[in-house]
Amino acid sequence: MPELPEVETIARGLAPGLVGRIVADARFLCTTVLADCPCGDTFRTAIHGRPIRNVRRRAKLLIIELSPAPGRTDPASLAVHLKMTGRLWIAGAAEEPPRHTRFQLFLDDGQALFFQDQRRFGNCRLLSDLDSWPFYASLGPEPLETDAKSLADRLGKKTARIKALLLDQTVVAGVGNIYADESLFLAGIRPDTRACDLSPARRRKLFAALQQVLTRAIAAGGSTIRDYRTPEGLEGGFQNDFAVYGRGGEPCPACGTALSVTRVAGRTSTFCPRCQG
DNA sequence: CATGCGTCCTGCTTGC
DNA sequence: TGCAAGCAGGACGCAT
Numbered sequence: 288m289p290e291l292p293e294v295e296t297i298a299r300g301l302a303p304g305l306v307g308r309i310v311a312d313a314r315f316l317c318t319t320v321l322a323d324c325p326c327g328d329t330f331r332t333a334i335h336g337r338p339i340r341n342v343r344r345r346a347k348l349l350i351i352e353l354s355p356a357p358g359r360t361d362p363a364s365l366a367v368h369l370k371m372t373g374r375l376w377i378a379g380a381a382e383e384p385p386r387h388t389r390f391q392l393f394l395d396d397g398q399a400l401f402f403q404d405q406r407r408f409g410n411c412r413l414l415s416d417l418d419s420w421p422f423y424a425s426l427g428p429e430p431l432e433t434d435a436k437s438l439a440d441r442l443g444k445k446t447a448r449i450k451a452l453l454l455d456q457t458v459v460a461g462v463g464n465i466y467a468d469e470s471l472f473l474a475g476i477r478p479d480t481r482a483c484d485l486s487p488a489r490r491r492k493l494f495a496a497l498q499q500v501l502t503r504a505i506a507a508g509g510s511t512i513r514d515y516r517t518p519e520g521l522e523g524g525f526q527n528d529f530a531v532y533g534r535g536g537e538p539c540p541a542c543g544t545a546l547s548v549t550r551v552a553g554r555t556s557t558f559c560p561r562c563q564g
Numbered sequence: 565c566a567t568g569c570g571t572c573c574t575g576c577t578t579g580c
Numbered sequence: 581t582g583c584a585a586g587c588a589g590g591a592c593g594c595a596t
Contacts, residue, residue, distance in 0.1 A: 371589055406573050
């Protein structure tokens with residue numbers, strides 16, 4: 288389930304093979320992968336001949352920035368959301384696409400970007416202006432490019448559970464279930480605490496914890512629960528450092544108390560009933 | 565407006 | 581052993 292650290296790892300891994308290349312064509316092996324249309328053939332015409340200018344991450348999105356094709360002046364961006372089971376890698380264009388491959392982006396060097404997604408939740412879209420996409424425009428700040436106090440101030444007087452707000456992409460961008468649970472543990476906060484019940488100091492502590500967890504996870508190449516792989520096909524390493532995620536019933540790494548499992552914001556949430564008050 | 569919950573999708577896991 | 585129900589979860593639509 289690629290969240291911020293996983294998508295960051297993917298962006299860094301893909302950039303050397305994509306930046307400077309020219310898009311030759313695309314092939315869709317699934318009709319639903321292309322969100323909000325334009326339809327497949329329109330998409331193919333719209334990307335043909337475009338040099339790839341940059342590859343970066345925003346929230347959980349992989350953004351491939353495209354320059355105009357020769358003789359044109361219209362830049363564009365390809366935004367890919369991997370959702371839960373999406374994978375991206377570069378391989379020879381002639382390679383047989385494995386099962387669940389949803390689309391291929393063919394490059395001018397005989398290589399292709401492959402997008403595979405077992406569960407079909409993922410999608411990509413071609414946008415002339417990213418900010419014209421309401422979801423993109425509504426994204427909150429990047430947690431690693433914003434100070435913890437500013438992030439804490441964004442909680443305002445909200446009464447929602449703190450975990451729901453961590454997962455809310457308009458509050459802070461890129462956090463999913465794994466890093467929400469890990470951050471809450473590190474900050475000693477129960478996931479079902481209402482944001483308005485947290486002191487300013489505890490809010491700051493939470494976002495400082497989030498920054499620490501995300502930084503460590505990026506350094507480890509992300510977390511592999513089941514499906515996530517780096518573009519090189521490698522598993523991440525941060526799953527070995529989980530304190531609570533996926534460890535319900537196991538002893539708390541800090542105090543030994545059995546970790547509790549509950550549902551907050553519709554998501555499974557694991558926490559230590561003793562350390563997280 | 566703010567909050568919360570059901571839905572999508574498919575393969576693996578759990579339980580009878 | 582076999583089969584079905586349950587589960588995973590990001591974003592979104594809709595209800596309250």
